[in-house]
Amino acid sequence: MENKTLYTITVFSENTVGLLNQITIIFTRRRLNIETLSVSPSAIEGIHKFTITAFSDPDTVEKVVKQIDKRVGIIKAYCNVNEGLVHQEIAMYKVATDRLLQLGSIEDIVSRYNAHVVEMTGDFTVFSKTGHYADTQAMFKELSERVGVLQFVRSGRVAITREKVERLSDMLAVMEEKVKRDQLPDQ
């Protein structure tokens, strides 16, 4: 992983079967390991958003992004380094309630990590926390050492760019303009 930066690749696509495979095979060809992956509907109906992180060098990631971008079904792909992004991951932690209560105050953990109690029963308590990898990992470490963690899960990264413009809406506007100009119906 030396000399490699963590890139966040954002992909907007049609919501059709098989697109994830088309994206991942482009990583596979260049032997890039996907660190995190998050897929969900975007704000625009019918368009899905992929947020993918991978360690790479700038040259390779540029080629990968272009090769993703050119696939039919992909509307736009671009990439950023951390500095250009506001990004978060969400983590959930399940611990045994009786062991947790032995700590005395749980408010301390909740407030220090800005975490939430999602569910608490006599048997178990589930916390959730959003933040960067290092933050969610730090809470995991502390809970593991002091209480023991029964289950732990962390989502892929989601990210928003720091730029003023929303790239996709701009792109869609340009495309719609072009369609109008060509006097052709969108299908």
Add this chain to the structure above:
Amino acid sequence: MSEKQITGSEALMRSLISEGVDTIFGYPGGAIMPVFDALYDYKKQLRHVLVRHEQGATHAAQGYARVSGRTGVVLITSGPGATNTITGVADAMIDSTPIVVIAGQVTSSLLGTDAFQEIDLVGITQPVTKWAYQIRSAEDVAWAVARAFHIASTGRPGPVVLDFAKDAQINRIEYRPQKVTHIRSYIPVPEPDESAIAEAARIINGAKKPLALVGQGVIIGNVEKELLAFLNKADIPAGSTILGLSALPSDEPLNVGMLGMHGNIAPNLKTNECDVLIAIGMRFDDRVTGDLKTYARQARIIHFDIDPSEINKNVKTTVAVLGDAKETLAAVTRLLKENRHTEWRDSFKPLYDTEMERVVKSELYPVEGPVKMGELVNRVTEATGNDAIMVTDVGQNQMMAVRYFKYNRTRSVVTSGGLGTMGFGLPAAIGAKIGAPDRTVCLFVGDGGLQMTVQELGTIMQSGVEVKIILMNNSYLGMVRQWQELFHGKRYSETPMLNPDFVKIAEAYRIPGRKVTERADLDAAIAEMLDVKGSYLLEVVVEKKGMVYPMTPAGTCVTNIMLGDE
């Protein structure tokens, strides 16, 4: 059920006809039978060429597409029928050839159950197609076919696979023809950037030693005229990739020959001397560039391409001119000043003389010894008046053919460039003849490659297609043998071939032929081949250990050229 309703299979027939299709290369089987049944009623509009193996269908469709500029169509069954097309699909992908492969698939309720002859064709072909889509309902047919042809043929062309479930072939629907001319998530031609055009023109106007590299994009985009106007106005010599051959006529004074591993000395050496390198519709393949670290480092590089992902992929460009070269090249030409580079162009001349003296003369005009491969190619091209379509297989036969065949017109070369598919030649030649029925099609093939798809002689017999097959028989897998001689201490591991009697094989398929071993018989045999109406097999026993020179060993500098006489 309404009278107007038709089956998905019939909808496919009508959709193909509405896309202007008149020829299909195919092979029936279980999961595509309803379509072949529908085809029975459409025989007049849709000529079906029955191949002998599904791989042959794809290569034939490629040959058809390459010479005609139209989209080639393949119709095959599911499972093994579909997997047999993968080589051709991959070949079409890497060589940007528009083909649409329509494969049968098991009925949709059985999908995912390992049903008989089921394979995940969409999953398998996604890495090697522009688009792969499964048609699961008859309603989808018109839309999917229209979209498939739009995607395959526009922008940078490529293969599309339609995986057609059997129930969708059988179910009945109201058919309405569709046209697709726009897809939101697909931009076939990027918008040209005026500033890039101006910058490219500015750099070319200032160039003292410009060199153009012509790729297949020029042929695909019908940019031949614009290219010639561009080169003439600024007096720019142009080398060509293998797939770009015939974009410029062989006798065009600005055509300085072929690039790459076995290309001409002049354009390869001059790549590392020019001050401005202008790449047009080519992709800096490693067989052209050799070692990228030493490739054209002194030059400013202008790259015309329709595919943004090709920019900076292998070679860092100074200016990228994206768009359809038919427009962008013409736009740049308008901004060029008339120019002459006499001294620069004259500097190519001694390099031709060197190549002629040290390589070409002995290859084309030997006076004794066995027949040489280059000599054979040269005699065939002369006998056809340099007007034939040349199809090749892969290996030494291919390199000799592309080095020495000559062209008067464009779309005269059909060869497997990027994938280097042995066995490509014979089926591709069949497709080429069907795509360009008025032209003579000469296939150069080796004894190895011919045996990879030799069953397609049956296709020739049944369809009556006229292909002139020139078999260069050296009883070796020649190109591998050449590398073994040069780089593996002459250890000829598994390259000698014990071959059958090829003329007898042709005869069994009712194809006349003749075996020539003597130089003296060559011209008469070639004349006989060209005079015969119909296909012909000319087997020529060539030098056993012939070598293709010049040669730049893989991964080395383009100037590191071996001439074979050191």
